[in-house]
Amino acid sequence: MKVPLLDLKQQNASLAAELRAAFERVLDSGQFILGREVEELERQTAALVNVKYAIGVSSGTDAILLALMALGIGPGDEVICPSFTFFATAGCIARVGAKPVFADSCELCFNLDVEDAARRITPRTKAIIPVHLFGQPAEMDGVMKLAEAHGMPVIEDAAQALGAAYRGRPVGSIGAFGAFSFYPSKNLSGFGDGGLLVTSDDTLAEKARLMRNHGAEAKYFHKVVGGNFRLAALHAALLSVKLPHLASYSEARIKNACYYTTRLRELAFIMTPGAHSDNGHIWNQYTLRVAPGDNWKQDGNPRDALKKHLAVHEIGSEIYYPRPMHMQECFAHFGPYPALPVCERLAAECISVPIYPELAREQQDAVVTAIAEFLEENS
Ligand SMILES: *Cc1c(COP(=O)(O)O)cnc(C)c1O
Numbered sequence: 001m002k003v004p005l006l007d008l009k010q011q012n013a014s015l016a017a018e019l020r021a022a023f024e025r026v027l028d029s030g031q032f033i034l035g036r037e038v039e040e041l042e043r044q045t046a047a048l049v050n051v052k053y054a055i056g057v058s059s060g061t062d063a064i065l066l067a068l069m070a071l072g073i074g075p076g077d078e079v080i081c082p083s084f085t086f087f088a089t090a091g092c093i094a095r096v097g098a099k100p101v102f103a104d105s106c107e108l109c110f111n112l113d114v115e116d117a118a119r120r121i122t123p124r125t126k127a128i129i130p131v132h133l134f135g136q137p138a139e140m141d142g143v144m145k146l147a148e149a150h151g152m153p154v155i156e157d158a159a160q161a162l163g164a165a166y167r168g169r170p171v172g173s174i175g176a177f178g179a180f181s182f183y184p185s186k187n188l189s190g191f192g193d194g195g196l197l198v199t200s201d202d203t204l205a206e207k208a209r210l211m212r213n214h215g216a217e218a219k220y221f222h223k224v225v226g227g228n229f230r231l232a233a234l235h236a237a238l239l240s241v242k243l244p245h246l247a248s249y250s251e252a253r254i255k256n257a258c259y260y261t262t263r264l265r266e267l268a269f270i271m272t273p274g275a276h277s278d279n280g281h282i283w284n285q286y287t288l289r290v291a292p293g294d295n296w297k298q299d300g301n302p303r304d305a306l307k308k309h310l311a312v313h314e315i316g317s318e319i320y321y322p323r324p325m326h327m328q329e330c331f332a333h334f335g336p337y338p339a340l341p342v343c344e345r346l347a348a349e350c351i352s353v354p355i356y357p358e359l360a361r362e363q364q365d366a367v368v369t370a371i372a373e374f375l376e377e378n379s
Pocket of ligand 1: 059060061062085086088089131157159160180181182183193194195
């Protein structure tokens with residue numbers, strides 16, 4: 001049975017009439033960048049995340065970059081983030097001229113190990129960027145306590161976690177800034193690149209809003225140096241059609257995750273993903289670990305072998321992420337970085353399997369069967 005990693009056709013087809021109407025509305029308006037449609041999406045998302053300000057931007061990456069710029073972080077500064085994350089978290093730190101300092105991750109939840117982060121603070125540390133990886137909130141009480149003890153701001157990389165809550169508080173609303181992405185693989189999947197920066201701080205919001213549009217208060221009069229981080233009106237209009245369904249998409253992902261865990265928990269050599277009980281995990285990814293014992297018959301990385309096996313059975317999967325950030329070539333000049341054993345193990349053992357909302361029960365069964373068969377063949 002064919003099981004793609006992600007299938008957006010079904011989801012978007014059910015909203016086709018409304019999406020077309022949104023397109024017509026923007027076409028007729030003649031306003032294609034920022035404007036009413038973007039403001040409407042900003043109002044809706046600010047309410048969802050429970051923040052004063054939401055700022056529509058060109059991507060999740062640009063949301064992180066804009067947050068760092070608005071906080072004035074630059075050369076000579078250090079910013080702590082997890083090493084086991086998508087590149088953008090660390091790349092943006094380097095792009096403003098600061099040094100990314102990497103911390104290890106929690107073995108259970110894959111998120112920032114706060115105790116390890118604490119050990120990496122120096123007089124140059126200027127901010128912390130926890131990541132709500134795979135849709136699970138990071139340990140924010142610990143992160144905020146650590147940041148507050150050192151008078152540092154926190155930027156939440158919530159790109160994978162729009163709608164998730166940490167102890168009842170929406171992620172993105174806890175730190176100074178929260179960054180979200182509408183990249184098609186995220187829970188609120190857009191129609192191109194797009195993102196959102198949120199904050200409840202008046203001064204930071206004003207600064208970020210200015211910097212989104214080349215730092216210009218009035219056209220051609222530039223108060224600060226910013227960039228073009230603007231969101232397209234069409235994209236905002238289309239996202240506004242999908243936003244009311246976000247909660248039901250996440251519900252379906254949670255249900256799919258529960259089913260996988262029930263079925264896969266029993267299998268030897270497979271570690272199902274852990275969720276902290278007080279965390280509102282919204283399962284942007286369902287990420288297994290493949291860690292065989294002594295009686296394993298094959299040479300080579302078993303996780304890579306499983307990926308191949310799944311591909312043969314027409315089952316999509318992805319390695320999020322095969323190389324931690326402290327081992328990336330582009331950051332080598334900042335190093336040498338110390339080893340981060342948990343991150344390195346996760347990078348070798350993790351594999352994400354299809355979890356999208358429209359996934360059918362039979363498709364999930366096919367994934368489970370293929371994994372069981374792979375284990376059977378190799379042990
Ligand atoms: C997707 C993602 C980003 C970047 O978002 P884009 O919209 O693709 O630029 C940043 N951080 C994490 C953890 C992500 O998953």
